[in-house]
Amino acid sequence: MNCPACKNEIKQAHRCPICDLDIDLYRKIKSISIGLYNKGLEQAHNRELTDAIDSLTKAVEFDKSNVDARNLLGLVYFEMGQVGQALTEWVISTHFKKEDNIANDYINQIQANPRKLEMYNDSIRMYNQAIEYIRQRSEDLAIIQLKKAIQQSPNFVEAYCLLALCYIAQKDKSKALSYIEKVLEIDISNPKAIRYQKELKSTLRPQATERARTVGKHEQKRTANTYFSPLGQIVGFIVGAICTAALLFILVIPDKTNHLNKQIADLNTENQRLEGELAKVTRESQETITSLEEEIAKMAETNEELQQKQNAIEEAQKITQAENLYKNNNVAEAASLLMSIDADNIPEASKTAYNTLADKVFKDAGRYHYNTGLNNYSKGDYTNAKLNFEKSFLYVKDQYYSDNALYYLGRIYETEKNIEKAKEFYQQAIDQYKGTDGAANSKKRLNSLQ
Structure with a gap:
């Protein structure tokens, strides 16, 4: 296998000879991940979708x-009607494995049917609209939107749950229960649906319970009248009870007492033995838990270390990509890629190259976007002009045109009737670039707006 951090080939070593990564621990992490996958697969087969997601x-x-x-x-999310979440997982999957990855087929199938994708998007929009109606106390309108959402996406679990909640608010608990049972057909481990079902079933039975109590009281009354009405039977019963108690006290109770005392002694002995075993098991369990916690903490630390190294490798690759883009005169793309790099994750060996490249690229990109912005501005294309001026000022702030970039941004916002934003850019040009044309022009415009 190859080291996941530095890609060095490893045969039988327990640690990578190049980067000193703990290979045994890495294998353990992989093994735990596979075990959790197998557990999730079984839960998905059993339609325990919420547990499978966990x-x-x-x-x-x-x-x-x-x-x-x-x-x-992604498939589990898709089955629950969460198409956006499903696509997110599949796209990430294709990042790690571009070829021979079934996630590509899933994505293509959705993209090949734009009408279906539009229906999923509509269902999300209707669900969000329903939430807004509920906030406005308009449960009737929310119910209409949720029913439409379910028609567009029949397995939209969250929509079913919210629909049930609306019916609960309207005190139509039978309908609410029918939608909750639909959720549990899709996902039998959904905790929200299980809780709703329990509450609804408990509130739908009070009448039957009350009838049972009433019947029990009448039966008890009838029985009492049957056995205790005649006075002679009462006297006979009392005399018989006294005689029986005397006989028990004389003949049976002493023997029973001795037997019970022996049982109590035996139970005390057994209780002491069980307490000893319980203490032993508790001690051993605590030791096992402590050991597992230490191992999990170590795994998490290694996982974090791997993540940091992977991030460093990815940032170094971005530097190389940006350099190639710059050499091919793709200045704007190179600058955008360099801006996305997290400087804290750059390897020490690559920091000098990054700083040198960034200095050249950002200067050229700043000038490119400024000139492009001027061209857009002269043509009345204020949207693209604003975007280019903002990028120019983002990349460099110490160039001969930086003051004018702020001035033109102020003019654009003034044209868009966003006076407060225009004043902000004019003031920034005045404060940061005193004595320049951009500052002087900004001051004139600012005075005219006062």
Whole structure:
């Protein structure tokens, strides 16, 4: 296998000879991720979808490159009507495995049917609109939107739950229960649906319970009248009870007392033995828990270390990509890519190259976007002009044209009737670039707006 951090080939070593990564621990992390994937697969087969999401999410947390777990997580989200979440997982999966990845097929199938994708988007929009109606206390309108959402996306679990909640608010608990049972047909482990079902079933039975109590009282009354009405039977019963008690006291109770005392002694002995065993098991369990917690903490630390190294490698690759773009005169793309790099994650060996490249690229990109912005501004294309001036000022702030970039941004916002924003840019040009044409022009415009 290859080291996941530095890609060095490793045969039998327990640690990478190049970067000193703990290979045994890395294998353990991979093994835990696979185990969680298998658990999630079984839960998905059993339609325990919420539990499956929990297991599969943990699987990809331990090993973000576990594409099988990520693809299955996307399928589970899709089955619950959460298409956006499903697409997110599949896109991430294709990042880790571009070829021979079934996630590509899933994405293509959705993209090949734009009408279906539009229906999913409509269902989300209707669901959000329903939430807004509920905030306005308009449950009737919310119900209409949710029913439409379910028609567009028949497995939209959250829509079913919210619809049930609306019916609960309208005190139509039978309808609410029918929608909750539909949720549990899709996802038998949905905690929200299980809680709603329990509450609804408990409130739908009070009449039957009350009838049972009434029948019990009448039966008890009838029985009492049957056995205790005649006075002679009462006297006979009392005399018989006294005689029986005397006989028990004389003949039976002493023997029973001795037997019970022996049982109590035996139970005390057994109780002491069980307490000893319980203390032993508790002690051993605590030791096991402590050991597992230490191992999990170590795994998490290693996972974090791997993540940091992976991020560093990715940032170094971005520098190389930006350099190639710059050499091919793609200045704007190179600057955008460099701006996305997290400077804290750049390897020490690459920091000098990054700083040198960034200095050249940002200067050229700033000038390019400024000139493009001027061209847009002269043509009346204020939207693109504003975008280019903002990018120019983002990349460099110490060039001969930086003051004018702020001035033109102020003019554009003034044209758009956003006077407060225009004043902000004029004031910034005045404060930061005193003595320049941009500052002087900004001061004139600012005075005219006062």
